[in-house]
Amino acid sequence: MRNIFDFIENSTALAVELETELCKLPAISPDSGGQGEIDKAEFLEKWLKERGIANIERFDAPDKKAKGGVRPNIIATIHGKSEKRLWIISHLDVVPPGERRLWNSDPWTLVEKDGRLIGRGVEDNQQGLVSSCLAALAFVKNNVEPDLTVKLLFAADEEMGSRFGVLWLVKNKPDLLHADDVALIPDGGDSKGQGIEIAEKNLLWLKFTASGVQAHGSRPDQGVNAHLAGAYLLTSLYERLSAKFNTRDSLFEPDYSTFQPTKKEANVPNVNTIPGTDVFYMDMRILPQYPLKAVFDEINVVKAEIETRFGVKIVYETCQQSESKATAADAPFVKRLSAAVKEIYGVDTKPIGIGGGTVAAPLRNMGIDAAVWARLDDTAHQPNEYTLVSNIIGDAKVIARLMRSA
Secondary structure, three states, X not given: OHHHHHHHHOOHHHHHHHHXXXXXXXXXXXXXXXXXXXXXXXXXXXXXXXXXOOOEEEEEEEOOOOHHHEEEEEEEEEOOOOOOEEEEEEEOOOOOOOOHHHOOOOOOOOEEEOOEEEOOOOOOOHHHHHHHHHHHHHHHHOOOOOOOEEEEEEEOOHHXXXXXXXXXXXXXXXXXXXXXXXXXXXXXXXXXXXXXXXXXXXXXXXXXXXXOEOEEOXXXXXXXXXXXXXXXXXXXXXXXXXXXXXXXXXXXXXXXXXXXXXXXXXXXXXXXXXXXEXXXXXXXXXXXXXXXXXXXXXXXXXXXXXXXXXXXXEEEEEEEEEOOOOOOOOOHHHHHHHHXXXXXXXXXXXXXXXXXXXXXXXXXXXXXXXXXXXEOOOOOOOOOOEEEHHHHHHHHHHHHHHHHOO
């Protein structure tokens, strides 16, 4: 591994170069006002080929709203001694910069200062992307075969739910991933690199609409107050679901399922009108031992009770949902990752679960052992987002160690 590590340690300029060029190419979803990932994907493909990684495939998910009508997903393969495959999955897309006045520099022009690289996307997820490229190049440039066959996947649309990225690949290219594959997603972590994410809460975002009868505020007897019914529905759901699904699991923080009312749509514009429609949303993060079907069953019970009590009609629709198994804390791949982090950073790791969703979820549902890990300061989505050059180099060495440990 000495030659491999030497190459990575001497690749600071290469890392800064790639981060600089990627930062110039805003890969924002059309749903967030951008054009998609095509420019960034084409640049990255060319950059990799020029440096000797020639086995590259592109899988384009159709999207009429995006530049070129597609959302590109790139897979670069480095064949190893074994046919067993290690996936390193990062994403091409980034979020918009937000309020420009909060930035100290142009978000799309990388600034290097005191070991930091500053710009939109440099950490989320270009740190993991660049680290994986450096690790792969270390093998290619040294003419060394990795023990495992390496698949670098640079995916589209992660920031908006992966409909055109990993989820699209799983659905439309079913032979691409195999149950005996293993996967690292370098897209989440902490400043010490201690946490290895092996589980996610089940995710459920719902929109509720209560329909009643609009009336004058002085004559509630002539109307059916949808807002009142909606308020009871909201509080009943919160109390009932929290009490029903009340197990605690120390793997997660917080260690319980959450059922939070969030967005509220405007109803009537004036005070003296009884609303005929009330619309609100809930964000539910449910411990994985509870199947979403059980949650839906309980929601339907509450829904029927409120409809009967207030004489309203209630409908709900799913805005987003995700349900996944966990990767075992003692899975061989998790142990190898833990050993690699210990070797490179001198840090003892611990398995954790998260409330957010990652691309690991659909992989775990296929039986793939998947772990989310990186050493980062977690500045994603913030103004003046940054990554540490030392983290790019260190994470590349961790990834390289995984490529060499069967």
